[in-house]
Amino acid sequence: MTTLHEFPLVPAFGHLPTPDGVGVVGIDLPVGRLTAYRVVPAGASKGTVLIVPGYTGSKEDWRTFLPVLRDAGWTAVAISRRGQADSAAPTEPRDYSLDEEAADVVRVAALLDDGAPVHLIGHSLGGVIVRAAAIASPASFRDVVQFCSGPYGWPYRKVTELTIMRDTGGNNRQLFDSTNPLWAYRPDEELPDDVRMVRDRFDATSPLSVIAGAHILEDHTDASDELRATGLPVLVTHGEWDGAWPIPWQREMAERTGASYEVIPTSYHGPQVENPQGTVEVFDTFLSAH
Numbered sequence: 001m002t003t004l005h006e007f008p009l010v011p012a013f014g015h016l017p018t019p020d021g022v023g024v025v026g027i028d029l030p031v032g033r034l035t036a037y038r039v040v041p042a043g044a045s046k047g048t049v050l051i052v053p054g055y056t057g058s059k060e061d062w063r064t065f066l067p068v069l070r071d072a073g074w075t076a077v078a079i080s081r082r083g084q085a086d087s088a089a090p091t092e093p094r095d096y097s098l099d100e101e102a103a104d105v106v107r108v109a110a111l112l113d114d115g116a117p118v119h120l121i122g123h124s125l126g127g128v129i130v131r132a133a134a135i136a137s138p139a140s141f142r143d144v145v146q147f148c149s150g151p152y153g154w155p156y157r158k159v160t161e162l163t164i165m166r167d168t169g170g171n172n173r174q175l176f177d178s179t180n181p182l183w184a185y186r187p188d189e190e191l192p193d194d195v196r197m198v199r200d201r202f203d204a205t206s207p208l209s210v211i212a213g214a215h216i217l218e219d220h221t222d223a224s225d226e227l228r229a230t231g232l233p234v235l236v237t238h239g240e241w242d243g244a245w246p247i248p249w250q251r252e253m254a255e256r257t258g259a260s261y262e263v264i265p266t267s268y269h270g271p272q273v274e275n276p277q278g279t280v281e282v283f284d285t286f287l288s289a290h
Contacts, residue, residue: 002027002111003111004075004111007036007111008025008026009023009024009025010024010025010026010033010086011086012024013035013058013059013060013080013086013204014197014200014201015193015196015197016060016063016193016194016197018037019064019066019067020067021039021070022038022039022067023037023038023039024036024037025037025077027079027108029088029104031090031100031104032082032087032088032089032090033087033088034079034080034081034082034087034088034108035079035080035085035087036078036108037076037078038076038077039066039067039075039076040075041070041071041073041074043073044073045074045075046072046073046284046287046288047074047113047118047287048112048118049074049076049118049119049120049121049283049287050079050105050112050118050119051078051121051122051123051126052078052079052081052120052122052126052127053079053081053126054122054125054126054148054149055124055125055210055213055214055217056202056205057084057125057126058080058084058085058087059078059079059080059085060080060085060197060201061123061270061272061273062078062272064276065273065276065279065280066078068276068279068280069283072280073284074119074284074287075112077108077112081101081126081129081209082095082100082101082104083096083205083208083209084201084205084206085205086204089206089208089209090206093208093211093212096208096209096211096212096213097212098128098129098132098216098219101129101132102133103133103136105120105130106136106140109133109137109140109141117140117142118140118141118142119141119142119143119145119290120134120144120145121145122144122145122146122147123147123149123272124147124148124149125213125216125217126147126149127146127147128149128150128153128217130144130145131146131149131223131227132223134227134232135223135226135227135230138230141232142232142233142290143233143290144227144233144234144235145234145237145283145286146235146236146237146250146253148237148238148242148244148245148270148271149238149250150244150246150253151222151223151249151250151253152219152222152249153217153218153220155218157214158214158215158217158218161179161214162214164178164179165207165210165211165214170207170210170211171207172202172203172205172207173199173202173203175202176198176199176203180195183195225256227257228256233259233260233289234254234258234259235259235260235261235262236251236253236254236257236259236261236262237263237264237282237286238250238263238264238269239263239264239267239268239269239270239271239274239275240263240266240267240268242267242268243268243269244269262282264279267279
């Protein structure tokens, strides 16, 4: 069994530079090879953190934050989920179910710290996935961070995206252009670096992942009680101006799961990019307690 320090190095995805000390690695699972970022502190590690990205995201959402987390003393791995960017992309819609996504998280966790439980962070849709993983295998984790995520979705939440995907036969580039009109149809050299990476990621991501993720985000099942029943410590945290889920819902989720609750100031739906110092302080305080 290949473990965290033995994961093979793989090429970086896209044109953005990989920060010094961040390894780009492959993690081999039954679905195929997932790609990931790996950081290890120079001194003693406070523990191991597994990070799961959200809808139409990837490990690249954590490219600039992982060095901050490492410098705070944490070993960390941020994966690209199945179908995202350069990770393995199965070809059947059923392979992108919430249960399959959660099973990947449990399998990765088992490889990170010689089978010991790890800290778990899920961003946005990734928060829904890590909740399912924790419910399925609570012994795999020390705690769970629901980061800019919510208790449930709502019908027709992603109707625009799903309509575009249906009408274009699953054309991710058309989805990007339709939902980013400021940057639509422009050549690479006219795009800011981060926008170009996002468009390249849309091109590389499986349409099945996008469609399945949209349906999960429309599911109004609330698993808060099941998460609380695991007994795992939970943190609910989000940006001050996060608009992906109604903030009262996120606060209510914290109450229902018996979670700690923190608002990260001066940030929206990506506090790890918008306020990295505020984000690492919230994470470090919570994770260090467990």
